Every structure is written in structure tokens, then in C-alpha cells.
Amino acid sequence: MDEFWALVEASATATDTPDERLAWLTDRLAGRPAADAVDFAVLLDGLRRQVDTWRHWAAALVVCGGLCSDDGFHYFQAWLVGLGRDAFARVAADPDALAEVPQVRRLAGRSPRDWAEDEWPDWEGLDYVADEAYERITGVVDGLDEVVEAGGIELSASPDPVDEEWDVHDRAELARRYPRLAGMFPLPARGREWVWETARP
Incomplete structure (x- = not known):
């Protein structure tokens, strides 16, 4: 786990763009044993x-103005990992701690329709780093999935929340659960629900 976080955090300081960061991570992982690529996927x-x-x-919905579909939330989870070990731990314990994250603070007061592509809180590409590295190391296409499944592990492909579901459109409940985020981002209008978009604007 220490090596995992070291790689993720180093990728942020060694590169300037999300694409460069993914390429950096893939290159570093591809230079290691195949087992490390498997471990990376399992740890992620x-x-x-x-x-x-x-x-x-629901916290992601608040930040993104309701624009967080199943896929969007799956990629949001990977983006949280990309924030680094300390920030991830804080948000894992308390989603309202997103209000302290500089990348989130830069979005406050702006419509999601005005966000640049690399500002969106998602990191879809992180899902493919271990697969590509494993293929480079072994020459086996889709080989990582087979190895992971042989070990009795099924990697997540979409959200499957483990806690009790609640009305994430309830304005009062959102304000209660996320006082800092609610002060930074507009909540859904009273009596109305966000439209759960399947694609960003």
C-alpha cells in the first residue's frame, strides 16, 4: 500500500496534465514485475x-450540480484516490471534507458547464493503468483480469453503495450532511430533483 500511494502521489508532481500523469504511472508500473500491476489493480x-x-x-452530486451518473461516480472514486493518501483518508471519513480540497474549491461559484475538461472531478483513465502495464510486461491482452479473477477477486466495474440509501435530493438533508459543501455549491431547488445526467455538458 505504501508503494501504491508513493506512485500515485509522485505521478501528480512529476507531470503537468492528467494524460501525462496516466502515461507516467503506466510507464513506471510497466517497469516493475507483473505481480505489482496486479497488486495495483486490487489495491485501487x-x-x-x-x-x-x-x-x-451525494457529495459528488452536490459538487457537480447533479451531474454524476453511475459511470461518473465510478470515475469520481478513482479521482478521490488521485488526490493522494491524506486527502483520500479525510474524504473517506467525512465526504464534507471535499470542501477543503483545492481542486474542489476552484470549482465553487462556477457553473459545471464552464469547467474545463481536466477540472472535472473524475479520473476514468486510472482504471486502465494496471491493465495496460500488465499487457506491456507479459504481452497478454486482458491477462490481468484473468489473474485477478483466478485469485477469487472481482474488480468493481460500477458503483454498488454499501450503506443505506437515502433521498439525495432532499435539500434539508443535504445541507445537514454537507454544511461546508452546501455553502459552496447550489443545492437543488426546493421541491425539485437534480437530473442525473449520463453525460457531462
Whole structure:
């Protein structure tokens, strides 16, 4: 786990763009034993399960103005990992701690329709880093999935929140659960629900 976080955090300081960061991570992982690529995928999966909750999904909805579909939340979980070990731990324990994250603070007061592509709180590409590295190391296409499944592990492909579901459109409940985020981002209008978009604007 220490090596996992060291790689993730180093990728943020060694590169300037999300695409460069993914390429950096893939290159570094591809230079290691195949078992490390497998471990990377399994550790990433375990971390994202820590934030696969309705509490975190609703927080993502607040930040994104309701624009957080199933896929969007899956990629949001990976983005949380990309924040680094300390920030991830704080948000895993309390989703309202997103209000302290600089990348989130920069979005406050702006419509999601005005966000640049690399500002969105998602990191879809992180899901493919271990697969690509494993293929480079072994020459086997889709080989990582087979190895992981042989070990009795099924990697998450979509959200499956483990906590009790609640009305994430309830304005009063959102304000109660996320006082700091609610002060930064507009909540849904009273008596109305967010439209859960399947694609960003």
C-alpha cells in the first residue's frame, strides 16, 4: 500500500496534465514485475470500495450540480484516490471534507458547464493503468483480469453503495450532511430533483 500511494502521489508532481500523469504511472508500473500491476489493480479496487457509499455519491452530486451518473461516480472514486493518501483518508471519513480540497474549491461559484475538461472531478483513465502495464510486461491482452479473477477477486466495474440509501435530493438533508459543501455549491431547488445526467455538458 505504501508503494501504491508513493506512485500515485509522485505521478501528480512529476507531470503537468492528467494524460501525462496516466502515461507516467503506466510507464513506471510497466517497469516493475507483473505481480505489482496486479497488486495495483486490487489495491485501487479496495480503496474505491471505501468511498462507494451513498454519502460520497451525494457529495459528488452536490459538487457537480447533479451531474454524476453511475459511470461518473465510478470515475469520481478513482479521482478521490488521485488526490493522494491524506486527502483520500479525510474524504473517506467525512465526504464534507471535499470542501477543503483545492481542486474542489476552484470549482465553487462556477457553473459545471464552464469547467474545463481536466477540472472535472473524475479520473476514468486510472482504471486502465494496471491493465495496460500488465499487457506491456507479459504481452497478454486482458491477462490481468484473468489473474485477478483466478485469485477469487472481482474488480468493481460500477458503483454498488454499501450503506443505506437515502433521498439525495432532499435539500434539508443535504445541507445537514454537507454544511461546508452546501455553502459552496447550489443545492437543488426546493421541491425539485437534480437530473442525473449520463453525460457531462
